[in-house]
Amino acid sequence: AQTVTQSQPEMSVQEAETVTLSCTYDTSENNYYLFWYKQPPSRQMILVIRQEAYKQQNATENRFSVNFQKAAKSFSLKISDSQLGDTAMYFCAFMRGYGGSQGNLIFGKGTKLSVKP
Amino acid sequence: SQTIHQWPATLVQPVGSPLSLECTVEGTSNPNLYWYRQAAGRGLQLLFYSVGIGQISSEVPQNLSASRPQDRQFILSSKKLLLSDSGFYLCAWSVGTGDEQFFGPGTRLTVL
Numbered sequence: 001a002q003t004v005t006q007s008q009p010e011m012s013v014q015e016a017e018t019v020t021l022s023c024t025y026d027t028s029e030n031n032y033y034l035f036w037y038k039q040p041p042s043r044q045m046i047l048v049i050r051q052e053a054y055k056q057q058n059a060t061e062n063r064f065s066v067n068f069q070k071a072a073k074s075f076s077l078k079i080s081d082s083q084l085g086d087t088a089m090y091f092c093a094f095m096r097g098y099g100g101s102q103g104n105l106i107f108g109k110g111t112k113l114s115v116k117p
Numbered sequence: 118s119q120t121i122h123q124w125p126a127t128l129v130q131p132v133g134s135p136l137s138l139e140c141t142v143e144g145t146s147n148p149n150l151y152w153y154r155q156a157a158g159r160g161l162q163l164l165f166y167s168v169g170i171g172q173i174s175s176e177v178p179q180n181l182s183a184s185r186p187q188d189r190q191f192i193l194s195s196k197k198l199l200l201s202d203s204g205f206y207l208c209a210w211s212v213g214t215g216d217e218q219f220f221g222p223g224t225r226l227t228v229l
Binding site: 033042046047091109110 | 153159160162166215217222223
């Protein structure tokens with residue numbers, strides 16, 4: 001079974017600085033997808049970024065980028081120029097690419113990020 | 118553009134009472150639909166998913182059931198609620214399997 005581990009329950013960063021959130025996962029699959037979702041205090045889950053396992057190039061989305069290390073099964077999220085609105089819970093998630101349960105997201109327990117003024 | 122709605126937003130129910138949470142998606146056809154539960158201080162757990170009308174797959178055996186009576190409607194139900202059913206329930210949709218999922222605003226359920 002696949003598992004997703006986020007080892008940092010809480011983190012804080014000063015506004016305008018850079019922070020990296022860690023995520024590791026365990027799978028025997030070769031074809032899969034990885035995601036970072038953000039859940040602000042409103043509790044709306046918002047997709048931040050998506051990475052296909054077959055792509056070597058790290059995904060980027062404006063101030064958000066990932067460091068995808070497939071061999072190490074690591075998928076960290078870097079937030080540059082942190083803004084107060086980035087304060088939220090961040091969840092790393094895994095999805096199998098084929099077969100039964102395809103499309104089912106497996107989430108980590110989350111990292112609570114606080115951006116301080 | 119696509120939107121996803123959930124209601125009610127909050128619900129307080131006594132133990133043993135029935136439950137019905139509704140989720141509807143607008144602006145797309147034949148979406149994959151999902152129900153997740155988020156317990157306090159924890160990540161999301163997939164409960165049910167559906168790839169079409171009347172097609173429901175259960176991920177976790179429990180006190181809940183799901184139905185998809187229409188293409189863009191997904192309902193989460195229970196005949197008798199337990200205290201352990203309390204939590205935040207999120208509905209999500211995707212274009213297909215393997216695609217990113219988009220979440221609704223959620224329903225906070227408290228069972229007393």
